Amino acid sequence: xxxxxxxxxxxxxxxxxxxxxxxxxxxxxxxxxxxxxxxxxxxxxxxxxxxxxxxxxxxxxxxxxxxxxxxxxxxxxxxxxxxxxxxxxxxxxxxxxxxxxxxxxxxxxxxxxxxxxxxxxxxxxxxxxxxxxxxxxxxxxxxxxxxxxxxxxxxxxxxxxxxxxxxxxxxxxxxxxxxxxxxxxxxxxxxxxxxxxxxxxxxxxxxxxxxxxxxxxxxxxxxxxxxxxxxxxxx
Amino acid sequence: xxxxxxxxxxxxxxxxxxxxxxxxxxxxxxxxxxxxxxxxxxxxxxxxxxxxxxxxxxxxxxxxxxxxxxxxxxxxxxxxxxxxxxxxxxxxxxxxxxxxxxxxxxxxxxxxxxxxxxxxxxxxxxxxxxxxxxxxxxxxxxxxxxxxxxxxxxxxxxxxxxxxxxxxxxxxxxxxxxxxxxxxxxxxxxxxxxxxxxxxxxxxxxxxxxxxxxxxxxxxxxxxxxxxxxxxxxxxxxxxxxxxxxxxxxxxxxxxxxxxxxxxxxxxxxxxxxxxxxxxxx
Numbered sequence: 364x365x366x367x368x369x370x371x372x373x374x375x376x377x378x379x380x381x382x383x384x385x386x387x388x389x390x391x392x393x394x395x396x397x398x399x400x401x402x403x404x405x406x407x408x409x410x411x412x413x414x415x416x417x418x419x420x421x422x423x424x425x426x427x428x429x430x431x432x433x434x435x436x437x438x439x440x441x442x443x444x445x446x447x448x449x450x451x452x453x454x455x456x457x458x459x460x461x462x463x464x465x466x467x468x469x470x471x472x473x474x475x476x477x478x479x480x481x482x483x484x485x486x487x488x489x490x491x492x493x494x495x496x497x498x499x500x501x502x503x504x505x506x507x508x509x510x511x512x513x514x515x516x517x518x519x520x521x522x523x524x525x526x527x528x529x530x531x532x533x534x535x536x537x538x539x540x541x542x543x544x545x546x547x548x549x550x551x552x553x554x555x556x557x558x559x560x561x562x563x564x565x566x567x568x569x570x571x572x573x574x575x576x577x578x579x580x581x582x583x584x585x586x587x588x589x590x591x592x593x594x595x596x597x598x
Numbered sequence: 599x600x601x602x603x604x605x606x607x608x609x610x611x612x613x614x615x616x617x618x619x620x621x622x623x624x625x626x627x628x629x630x631x632x633x634x635x636x637x638x639x640x641x642x643x644x645x646x647x648x649x650x651x652x653x654x655x656x657x658x659x660x661x662x663x664x665x666x667x668x669x670x671x672x673x674x675x676x677x678x679x680x681x682x683x684x685x686x687x688x689x690x691x692x693x694x695x696x697x698x699x700x701x702x703x704x705x706x707x708x709x710x711x712x713x714x715x716x717x718x719x720x721x722x723x724x725x726x727x728x729x730x731x732x733x734x735x736x737x738x739x740x741x742x743x744x745x746x747x748x749x750x751x752x753x754x755x756x757x758x759x760x761x762x763x764x765x766x767x768x769x770x771x772x773x774x775x776x777x778x779x780x781x782x783x784x785x786x787x788x789x790x791x792x793x794x795x796x797x798x799x800x801x802x803x804x805x806x807x808x809x810x811x812x813x814x815x816x817x818x819x820x821x822x823x824x825x826x827x828x829x830x831x832x833x834x835x836x837x838x839x840x841x842x843x844x845x846x847x848x849x850x851x852x853x854x855x856x857x858x859x860x861x862x863x864x865x866x867x868x869x870x871x872x873x874x875x876x877x878x879x880x
Contacts, residue, residue, distance in 0.1 A: 413773035436773045443635055447766055450822040460763040461775030467756045493821030513774040 364426050366391050366516060366548055373420035374404045374411060381407055387567060387575040394543045395550045396559035399569035405552045409519055435514025437506050439521045445495060451505050452490040455481055458512025480508040500531025520551040536562060556594040606846055614740045615732045616842055621747035622799045623838030625792050627830045628754045630813030632765045632785060641679055643806040644698035645793050648675045650802040651701030658712040665742060669794050676790035680782055726803045732852050746795055750788055757784060762823055800853030811860035818871030837863055
């Protein structure tokens with residue numbers, strides 16, 4: 364069975380349908396980019412997959428044994444977080460919270476794993492620093508390290524490079540590519556068409572028309588060609 | 599001055615006031631950081647007015663132990679306000695304002711109609727600003743305050759990491775398997791208990807200050823959640839003690855003195871934060 368199966372999903376809010384009859388499935392190690400205009404339901408789809416919002420119809424199925432506590436999530440930053448007084452280590456450790464149950468304190472293994480994840484993201488030297496004093500790219504890596512503490516098989520990312528300068532964005536993409544090579548499935552909302560076409564294995568296009576398929580098939584499709592051209596013109 | 603102080607400390611009611619004051623200050627500071635960061639400061643204010651309304655109802659009904667009525671009503675309101683806020687973000691703010699002002703007006707009206715005391719305005723003033731209630735605690739009230747404080751501190755320590763996770767990023771916590779809604783509820787209940795407790799010390803109008811000031815001061819100079827929490831707890835206790843001592847020695851009203859000390863501390867911490875540089879305002 365596929366890692367994630369989306370069956371005949373209808374997305375939207377009360378009385379307002381954003382997308383209907385959405386079906387696709389992802390295998391282990393896939394790298395899916397979700398593209399489309401603003402308001403086409405990209406974030407809603409992600410929130411529905413995460414179980415933060417009930418679907419209007421259809422269902423989201425995970426492979427047996429894969430539950431919310433095995434999925435990592437990199438949300439967009441909120442205003443609250445930008446001036447949150449917390450150290451990098453405290454934030455990364457909070458990634459374990461969901462599957463810890465009611466045990467009040469972190470175990471030694473969890474602390475070791477948190478360190479490993481900080482090391483992988485290159486922020487170990489910053490672990491005692493205050494989150495709000497970091498640069499945008501560093502903050503994003505902290506949140507990614509936290510997501511890794513929660514993730515076993517799959518990582519969902521909501522515009523991970525928005526607001527980053529080109530260099531920090533490039534580093535972010537490299538980190539993500541490395542994780543994907545190690546077998547982590549990625550689902551990413553992106554406005555960065557060039558990057559989506561460079562890194563993704565699959566593309567999901569939401570909008571008036573819906574497309575799901577491999578990157579190559581998307582580039583060859585009418586919808587893909589039109590959208591790519593328009594994005595390029597816009598830049 | 600020390601002699602006067604020692605002389606006062608011989609009276610049990612002064613010792614009770616100090617014990618309960620310190621405990622209340624400790625409890626009220628714990629969730630301040632969460633309230634400030636979640637933009638819930640106003641809910642604490644609203645709940646304190648609800649507690650005032652419930653208190654007047656209890657007085658009118660002649661309930662012997664007022665807390666037995668005030669506590670459940672305030673907890674229920676806290677749960678209602680927080681869950682309403684989650685369902686409709688636009689209405690949350692207005693709901694808080696409506697409930698708080700309504701409870702205030704209703705409470706004052708009840709006190710006026712059914713007043714048994716000859717000095718109504720002093721009664722109202724005492725409930726709103728807590729001018730003397732801390733000095734007239736009975737042994738039973740002291741024990742109840744101690745029990746509630748221990749429960750609040752225990753719940754906070756037990757759920758410390760959950761509270762952190764839910765405060766920092768509610769969607770992430772919910773998505774990765776933490777029941778964020780339940781912990782919001784727990785936070786609401788703890789806030790309600792703290793507010794009912796703190797009514798004794800500073801009265802219902804000044805409670806927010808007790809919750810918010812230490813957290814804001816601690817956030818000026820500290821960089822980790824743990825150090826902010828510890829610092830605001832220590833600061834709150836120190837300010838409450840100082841305020842109590844000043845008011846005992848100088849005869850000033852207890853509640854407003856404590857709040858004034860907190861305000862001064864906030865000024866000092868802001869200055870230190872500014873001098874250390876780097877920490878921006880929250």
